[in-house]
Amino acid sequence: MTHRPDPIRAHPGRRSRSDRARQVADVLRQQIAQGAVAAKLPAEAVLQREFSVSRNSIREALEILRREGLVDRLPGVGTVVRRPKLEHTIAATRGLAASLRGHGTVVNEVRTAGQVRPPTAVAAALGLEPGAHVCYIERLRRVDGEPISLDLTYLPLDIGTALLQADLETEDLFALIERAADDRLTTVSINLDAVNADEHCAALLGVTPGSALLVLQRATRLSDGAPACLEFVRMRGDRITLRMSAPAT
Template sequence: MHEPRERGGGSGAAPTRADRARRVAHVLRGQVLRGAFPDGVLPDERALVAEFDTSRNTVREALGLLRDEGLVARRQGVGTVVVGRAYQHPLGELSGLAEVLQRHGVVVNEVREARSVRPPRTVARRLGLAEGGPAVYLERLRRVDGTPLSLDCTYLIPEVGEPLLARGRDTLEKHDVFDLIETAAGTPLGTAEVSVQAVVADPATCAVLAMPAGGAVLAVERLTRLADGRPADLEFIHLRGDRLTLHATLDRARGGPGAAHRQP
């Protein structure tokens, strides 16, 4: 089957079938992640060919990309069905991961490690601790509906972390750390500095998160401060890139390079 020609008068080389398949996959991936197919079944190939004005081979290649990502599968007599689920984490609110994920399913926290440590110097500096002084290290594996989703490695200042250790493993597994920090500190959390980077997970992380070798994770580094400005904890979070999306609603009128030009 011949591929349809690109419409319009644009310049440049004609896209290859791989390019067209990638574009179709971008749109379908977004639909899958947003839950646009409530019955879990994608439109059949004929409908997708018509929707994207492309060939059946291109549609099949696009679906193959999503299948390789673990988002869809082909089922005899049914068609292409959604098999992978992604969860949204809002970037615009300071919430613990468990607080957010409880909206989507049953969250289980497995405490892998919880103890007093001497943190690396760079961690101590960011937490405002004296070099060589103690901190509390907490490592937890998060599962949602039985699926491993994140590996959280957290350093806490002693006045916050030590009361958490005293509460015991059961409390650490059943409660979000942010709630426990506010209780221990007697003051609410204030602000957080967050950076996110997509990285290829190391073999050990892949094994813990039940990911295929070479899978991608969202590596999140978050320094959270109490309302009075004191650092409370520094987190290194590895989120499965195939199971979580970061979401925000942004308003250009509220700031950014073009805001000044739009003032009355």
């Protein structure tokens, strides 16, 4: 029998300052997102004792959060929370607008809405034959006037036609779908990617080109399994954090 040596593991004490700073930043970022940190972070000395790392590691961690736009470092004041991210809980029957309403006034700017002939892949995702028309809705979502996401939504005609006459600026899209279909949304398939904002999208969302965006692709179905909509939602990575819970399998 061939002897396999035990894997080599780095000793915890030999880890770099940047490794430790990253660990600290991850915990602080979560605390800020959950509202556990109010207006101001504890002093560097307090954080140093809490995380058992050097003062330089703490300062590097705080600089990471500053570059992410989560905190400001103010001389004579300390590290203050700039603005916590807006939390979106991913669920089959909960759209982004529903998650954001508790954070301010949500308005959807409808950039276009009508019937289109979609790409073959979109038609297939909606259970349609190639060449079939669908309803297409594109909205720029704002919270208290600040652009947060760009939503591209495809719907079968039997559902989408009714939505074209609805109040797409203020009403939740999922609620409108359930009303039009007279059925419940029950299942969802989600893909999530991180991309860099192109110049056009960056201008719409009020960020610099190359900024981090989260792209949520979500296919939602009704209780009988029929496809209800296919969404591509571009969200600002500096303003939105995603949350999801699922039972253990």
